[in-house]
Amino acid sequence: MIGKIHKQMSHDSWLFSKMATPEYTPFVFLLLLFQSSVWGVPVCQTPQESPTCGYKSCHATKPGMLNVHLVPHTHDDVGWLKTVDQYFYGDRNDIQHAGVQYILDSVVDQLLKNPDRRFIYVETAFFYRWWKQQTDDMQNTVKQLVNEGRLEFVNGGWCMSDEATTHYSAVIDQMTMGLRFLNDTFGHCGRPRVAWHIDPFGHAREHASMFAQMGYDGFFFGRLDYQDRNRRMVAREQEMLWRASESLTPPMADLFTGILPNGYNPPEGFCWDQSCDDPPIRDDPDLEDYNVDDVVTRFLHIAHGQALVYKTNHIIMTMGSDFQYENANLWYKNLDKLIRYVNQMQSNGSEVNVLYSTPSCYLQELHRANLTWPLKGDDFFPYADSAHDFWTGYFTSRPALKRYERISNSYLQTCKQLEVLGGPISRKGPFGAGDSETLKKAMAVAQHHDAVSGTEKQHVANDYARKLANGWAHCQVLVSNTLSSLSGSSAPRVYCEHLNISVCPLTETSKKFSVNVYNPLARPVSWPVRLPVNGTAYSISDAKGKAVDSQVVPVSQATAAVRQGRGYAVNELLFQVQAPPLGYSTYSVSLLQNGPPSPPSPLPRFLRVTFDPETGLLSSLSNLETQQTVKLSQNFYWYNASDGNNSESIQMSGAYIFRPNTSTPFIISKTAKIETLQNSVVQEVRQWFSPWVSQVVRLYTDSRALELEWTVGPVPIGDDLGKEVISRLDSSINSSGVFYTDSNGREVLQRRKDYRPTWNLRQSEPIAGNYYPINSRAYIKDDKDQLTVVTDRSQGGGSIQDGSLEIMLHRRLLYDDVRGVGEPLNETSDIYPEGLVVRGRHLLSLSPPATAADTHRPLAQEVVLQPLITFTDGELHPSTRLEFSGLQAVLPPAVHLLTVSQWDQDTVLLRLEHQYQASEITHTLLSLGGDPSVWEVNLKPMEIRTFLLRVRQR
Template identity: 80%
Template sequence: MAARSQQLAAALLSLLCGVSCFPLGQETKQTLTCGYESCHATKPNMLNVHLVPHTHDDVGWLKTVDQYYYGDRNDIQHAGVQYILDSVVDQLLKNPDRRFIYVETAFFYRWWKQQSSSMQQTVKQLVNEGRLEFVNGGWCMSDEATTHYSAVIDQMTMGLRFLNETFGPCGRPRVAWHIDPFGHAREHASMFAQMGYDGFFFGRLDYQDRARRMVKREQELLWRASNSLTPPMADLFTGILPNGYNPPEGFCWDQSCDDPPIRDDPDLEDYNVDDVVKRFLTIANSQAMVYKTNHIIMTMGSDFQYENANLWYKNLDKLIRYVNGQQANGSKVNVLYSTPSCYLQELHRANLTWALKTDDFFPYADDAHDFWTGYFTSRPALKRYERISNSNLQTCNQLEILGGPVSRKGPFGDGESQTMKKAMAVAQHHDAVSGTEKQHVANDYARRLANGWQHCQVLVSNSLTALSGSSAKRIYCDNLNISVCPLTESSKKFSVNVYNPLARPVAWPVRLPVNGTSYVVSDAEGKSVDCQVVPVSTSTRDVRRNRGFAVNELLFQVQAPPLGFTTYSVSLLQDGPPPASTQHRTPTAIQNKFIRVTFDPDTGLLSSLSNLETKQTIKLTQNFYWYNASDGNNKESNQPSGAYIFRPNSSTPFIISKTAKTESIQTPVVQEVRQWFAPWVSQVVRLYGDSRALELEWTVGPLPIDDDLGKEVITRLDTSIKTSEYFYTDSNGREMLQRKKDFRPTWNLSQSEPIAGNYYPINSRAFIKDDVDQLTVVTDRSQGGGSLQNGSLEIMLHRRLLYDDVRGVGEPLNESSGVFPEGLVVRGCLRLSLDRPPSAADAHRPLAQQVVLQPLLTFTDGDLHPNTQLEFSGLQAALPPAVHLLTLTQWDKDSVLLRLEHQFQSQESKVNSHPVTVNLQKLFSTLEVLGVSELNLSANQWKDDMTRFHWTPQTDEKPLLKTFRDSSVWEVTLRPMEIRTFLLRVSFR
């Protein structure tokens, strides 16, 4: 049995790492001096200054990814990543003392593929000697406010896998490095800890927080990033860099810099070595005063620097030589080439205790009126498209496995899913989904996602064909949200295949554009399904323009099996009943057996919300408002609102309308109240027959700018809930964090922007509560929001601004498109649920997952072949409610990567906040699991091999990671908020 286990482990390691990785048991025989072994010696009785040569290469920002790589469009920004890597490698070879770190695998992967085999061997040697070191290592440096944790894990896995397969253990980063994101999420820290990083460095934090930390010497700390995971599982040592990611003032020697070089010929009139050394020693000693040890770090580089690395290294060599030369005269400063991991190792060796942090670093402000909270909502259409693309990618990954090898046959070769994976990975960049890029770059991100989905559609069609036995052509309708689908609009008979990417059954409403007035819908068993035809709303006709011509919509509820599909047949009835008619009045109420919603007949607005199961009712009014954006021309500050920064020119928003014009539809399938607030704001309040959540489908735009003022549009929910100024938001779609108005848990806030300074990222949900009631709002994309008065929750929906906010992007956030040249129109949906606080999570967590991973609809025209399999599930049984199947993706020919997560926090639910056991051998219906081995979260280390530095917090407690043993190799137990990653060797049954 032991020999078999060793053989299995060796086989799995080969699958995991590829041929470049060291086989088990041979790693110690290699002469590797990378990582901590490659660090230069320091001097214990001196101030050691760690110089870190680096470049920060945005994966798109002012230029597209391609333009940045090739050095194109230098009229926008002089930057060419391929030349940076060429130049750095050349300079590293000239002096073995030199070091360089590289971060963005998306760029390095592209460069590596273009190198000769001899150059690749040279670079491998530099990596093996620790002279070129990878830090962070994800495909990109992701945003932390507007990214969903599942997409972040995917992009990190992609980058780290390439490094692992290419360079083996020396390619594995030891340090997470987020030097540019605009605020930092607790869930990111938790993920980095579970990925095996020893530490995390970043550059941006609130100016008030930094000032306090400098005084207390707490710019290096221990971040406890989960309330549920047993310490130190989610503990991450975190360092705040002294100069953002730039060099100290006066010490920039790139071709884009203006600082003078070190002129060290004493016969020259402008000899400046003495001045350089004096200034450097002053800066170093000053920096040492606000850090805790006799080691300090200096980032020597910046945006797209080192294109001519000779400039940097020639001056850094001199700086080290001349500063260290002063030691003979009694100087106590020692300068050395270093890396973040070498600096981290010295901090660990100091064996100190560190301040403990348990909240996050939002919101971020770099001055009194400069809160970077606008990007939480910027480019809302792109944010929604990224979220849909994530759902499509997970479906593509799953069906690639469930459908077998035939899924990958198509016009794009065997890599249909890779294009989508790379597009989604790039979209996580902190100037992508964040919305802080130039417009032409945003268009490029969207184009990449569209191209990726086109590739994945081939794979999905192949897989569904294999699983169903039907070779009928599959049609995809990607514009159903605006009631556009040419097939359903014209066909008299068609079928709808509904694939559910969740590992539990899902009930989901389907809305299809049709031109008939009556239809019959049958499920996979041939049973008739309740359906309803309703007229397309005026706002939908307005927003779709000439892209579709359906006059009606067909509505019915589908029931989809876990990790599988079901099929519904739709036929036009010639003499059926007419469609539901609209009533031009405001109903008193709409309700089903779970929810009751009342309206004020005078205003047409919501007035209350009731949960009929729990017999609770709250007052609830909802309306739309806008903040006029500051143009930067006032006495307090010249800071305008822009892509990054939210700065309203008044604390009181303008109400768009105190009343709503309404019409209503009430049927057994759906009840709708359609509201119009202005020509550019409308909404549908919608309640389906079996739903426990109320839908608010909003349509906003084009935002009017005739008054020459930018506008930031919000919706606000005002309730009778007694919140005491507290509210709650999710962190990257996972754990919930408590927020309080005008308050920060770790310092005494001096609030200067009462609106923008109280906005937080809402990635998938937020709630307000008291002891009796909890109102949860689930969003369909990342948005910004806050609770600015008791019982209130506001969410920003759309922004249109006329000024640049002077943070580098160089253009106002004034979106338009070919369809909307007069300004962008955006549509989205909020889902509201009312519950008792102890049990609310049982409802909102599954709902949030369902919104993130929505069923995929595909269509076929006419009758299906009689032998078609109409229903399929990839699981033998649904997973328990507490367990979410996070990842199922092809890893290698005979192996798949599986992630299972416990989706509840500890003590969050009386029912679901308990350990759950899953049997991996009894999981899949079409796959036989032959072997299993557990990995860390990013799948670049065996779980048992993952060792991390231990750090001691400034508390009396001594946290120790409890060791839990599964009952068998096949039965795995998940505890609250735990994600477990497995490599499975499989065969098809």
């Protein structure tokens, strides 16, 4: 238990603090740097609030009374049923009546009419658009409203991000974008004090940790499991202190957290938007239907009832909902009357006081109460709104979009790094004007809880992908400019975005080309490259002119089929590349007429895999370094998605909800047809399970991970059954009903079958109720063995049986799950009209539990921030610089270079993080530097620190 809400109201932390930012001369980073804020104008200490904004703008409350805080708000999805653009402009109202530009117009107009009124706004992506269209006079008017605390920003990110399927690096980026705009525009009064995630479908511990470290004073949300809510209501524990990290020393990751009483909707009977049906307050006694007495009576009844399940004499009511306040006069006219007439009852002995308020003003009153609050240490997954309605399907929904978002994040980090390394020429160079902003905004929008989550309509998903593709195009110009400048080569650079299905027109046709491999990590990487070719032998040399071992293998039947005529290579060229930290290495490739004899095939150095000769399935995995061996089988299954025709519940599987109609999945095939390949670079077993499921099991000679490249689709629906396809690993590990998943790609949480740490679970869905989000890795373990699976995108999974780990790969459903999206999750495309085909990778490692993090964390990191491969045709000029590194020294293993980004014309933002949990290391402090002329930075486990560098090129 803990006795205080916050560490310090309006405190500073790594996102809201600074030290001096003196000039930093070297063009190549030496590292060590100067801590700063992620806001545009860093602050040295706890800032002095203006007399009227922030906590000082709150209306007075009345001690000894029940104070009801009314919070006028709108929830504006950054895409859902309509695209972002359609929502902003109010287009396609045949789908949903919603127009954000009119909401902001109307709210500002109504706030000016009564200084008591308040409004909170959340989604900076929309506000930014609206702001750019306003006149100087209107902008000054809005600034005054913000300075007086009448218009308050909460959360402040570009969007309200999803918490189950997002990666922490992308979340930090989108928060940075939104918060910086608010700070640049409004200064200190624009700074949100409260995190506000009222709509995401479950809540991640890592999000709370990030919000705490960003300096938020509190966090409010609306959705949690119905059993959890019921228990908390009885115990009056709907407000708590969330200790959101097992590694960071309290109170670094402590965050006061409150659960809103009505989700984010108004109390029943008190909705006064144009989309609502509740009657207005009719307060002229000379007219018919006077209803003030009835309204006041009903409101007092609701207020007293709500007070019974909260702990203080302050309660909060959200007065608004989805896209409301387009005609703000309707809301405010009735809220003014409600406040007046309820408060008039105080003269008759009523002890209820109603006021316009904001979440931060409500939070301030809870802080003043100085009570002891319950402590929360786990997360809020999975979320169910009733016994058979678990929102665990969206962990996997739209797997192709989830993968595109993940690789777009990788590409964005590379783009931002190269913008810094290239300087001004990156943005305007030999290949034209490039920028990173377009992809930054597209990625920020993609973090929305109806974007990467996969819970949007199909045309909206297409729009998210289109925006990402447009961002890629802008970044490609920037990347070309920088690589041209760094290498001294003006040769046009070619990008092949479909290498995962072996499509690259240049490599398929060219007899001589170069391969540039840029590594965005702050440590060297070794990476397998597979290029589509039509030749049978090639010579490859690295940046030092040394010959590189390579092999040519035939393209698999599955790959040839999935290409759908987009490429015609019959072979793949395989070789291993090495890339320096924050830099590139260039490889020259030439077609040979008669290839040299293949070298003998060396045995893999670190792992050994066996297959059952009768079934063609995996049978064991061994770690040759540690002399570990586990029995391990893997196969594909599908759950029959419920169609709602069930005696227990009419709930169907859909974009949000996973509900199989049986606890036993259907096996796709008990055997696999196989084809084996073995050479000096790789060993492969190609497996075919059915016409729509295949897999390649790969073991590279020097790899510590086994690769499972799966291809699923088109999922057949001719039997009128929706299907949820899984890959399941069954091992000899004694996992005792426990498995582990990462939270947003960072800290790992323990999951136990049919168990919740904070309440006694009544399990009603034995499969869906045991599924959790897997952002980058999951594992099972016993005393001596840990089997880890690294994923290439966010997916859902569980451990339903001891020693088993299953991960959902693809979903194709025939019914809507009645949660608002209004269409089944049945994805097709022009290329795949019979149903979407999805390809992905799982990387498996086997290690002793004590040292497993040394393997799976770097693996996950390399998948999240994978090398960027580009090509130039023909022979390079002799003066071309074939290798480059932006670091003078490799960072220590525990330190991750999270962000390198241009902040303004001569300033660079840099983030460093300690990527290990306290339980994964034997030391607790990690020092960078050592040179007395260099600043020293200490990083504690799981700590992220942000710096600003003033850079000038030399």
